[in-house]
Amino acid sequence: MSEVVKKFMYLNRKAPYGTIYAWEALEVVLIGAAFDQDVCVMFVDDGVYQLTKGQDTKGIGMKNFSPTYRTLGDYEVKRIFVDRASLEARGLTQEDLVEIAWEDFETEEEIENIVEVVDAARVSELMNESDAIFSF
Amino acid sequence: MSDTIEVDGKQFAVDEEGYLADLNDWVPGVAGVMAKQDNLELTDEHWDIINFLREYYEEYQIAPAVRVLTKAVGKKLGKEKGNSKYLYSLFPYGPAKQACRFAGLPKPTGCV
Numbered sequence: 001m002s003e004v005v006k007k008f009m010y011l012n013r014k015a016p017y018g019t020i021y022a023w024e025a026l027e028v029v030l031i032g033a034a035f036d037q038d039v040c041v042m043f044v045d046d047g048v049y050q051l052t053k054g055q056d057t058k059g060i061g062m063k064n065f066s067p068t069y070r071t072l073g074d075y076e077v078k079r080i081f082v083d084r085a086s087l088e089a090r091g092l093t094q095e096d097l098v099e100i101a102w103e104d105f106e107t108e109e110e111i112e113n114i115v116e117v118v119d120a121a122r123v124s125e126l127m128n129e130s131d132a133i134f135s136f
Numbered sequence: 137m138s139d140t141i142e143v144d145g146k147q148f149a150v151d152e153e154g155y156l157a158d159l160n161d162w163v164p165g166v167a168g169v170m171a172k173q174d175n176l177e178l179t180d181e182h183w184d185i186i187n188f189l190r191e192y193y194e195e196y197q198i199a200p201a202v203r204v205l206t207k208a209v210g211k212k213l214g215k216e217k218g219n220s221k222y223l224y225s226l227f228p229y230g231p232a233k234q235a236c237r238f239a240g241l242p243k244p245t246g247c248v
Contacts, residue, residue: 034201063197071196074204105207105218 007038009130012047017062022050025136026068033075040079040126041072047136048086051097051115066098073102073114081126082117143169155237159193162240170238174229182226182238184213189239199244202232 010029016022029041043051050069057064072080080100087093099113118126127133140147143165149157154170156162167186171178178186188209192200200208202220210218217223223231232244 030198030201034203065197067195067197071198071200071204074200074208103211105210 003036005036005038006131007129008032008040009127009133010039010041011127011133011135012041012043012050013045014136015046016050016055016066017057017060021136022047023065025134026050026065028134028136029072029077030068030075033077039077040081040130041077042081042083042123042126044083044086044123046086046090048082048090048092048097051082052092053096053098069098070100073100073111078102078111078114080115081123082115083123084117084119087117141166141169141173153237153243155243156240159240159242162190166240167238174234176228178238179226182235184217185209185223185226185231185235186239188212189235189241193239193241199236199239199241200232201244202230205232205235205244 010025012022012025014021029039033039050066052066055064055066082094082097087096094115094117097115100115101110101112102114103110139152140149142148143163148161148166151157154173156166167182168178171182176182189199189205192205192208202223206218206220206223208218209223220231223235227234236242236244
């Protein structure tokens with residue numbers, strides 16, 4: 001059986017709360033991870049807030065799903081990118097973002113943090129090489 | 137399936153697939169009653185997985201898909217337990233779905 005592996009990009013542009021987009025996108029990524037495609041997740045614009053540390057949703061009565069991003073490595077989603085300009089425009093740096101670890105259980109190869117901050121040229125390049133982009 | 141289950145004389149609401157409506161309601165007796173409905177006797181090995189799932193949920197706020205559970209169990213409880221044969225021997229209706237239900241968690245993300 002021949003299988004076509006496509007390059008999917010999940011593009012996250014919105015703040016984590018206020019709309020359902022961020023949570024829905026994360027669920028789609030986790031569910032889609034079962035299909036063994038080549039997946040990357042990109043955070044741009046207000047989407048970068050989705051990865052910020054220390055989120056507290058008590059005041060708005062919503063579930064704080066920020067810890068769930070840290071399971072992306074477990075789901076074998078290994079390519080996670082953040083647009084540097086979007087971070088800088090919001091006064092944020094990589095220090096403000098959660099770390100997502102990945103480990104190969106067979107070889108015990110481990111990557112402490114797979115979140116990669118990239119510049120605009122790399123963002124375009126990654127978009128261009130994707131077969132499909134799902135924008136949330 | 138009824139919309140509540142009775143545990144030690146108390147009623148607990150469940151959804152149409154038998155998952156506990158509010159995971160904060162969970163007490164260990166819930167797992168026992170659910171297991172009985174499925175004709176299972178819970179052993180320490182079952183409890184290792186149920187407790188593991190509750191810890192996983194506590195940390196990550198989701199119930200893991202079965203292959204993620206398998207990998208994570210292998211890491212935490214030893215390689216001989218991190219395979220689907222072992223987990224299915226404990227939870228014949230599917231380790232993620234059935235064990236998550238016993239643990240009071242929602243249906244796993246990634247189970248389609």
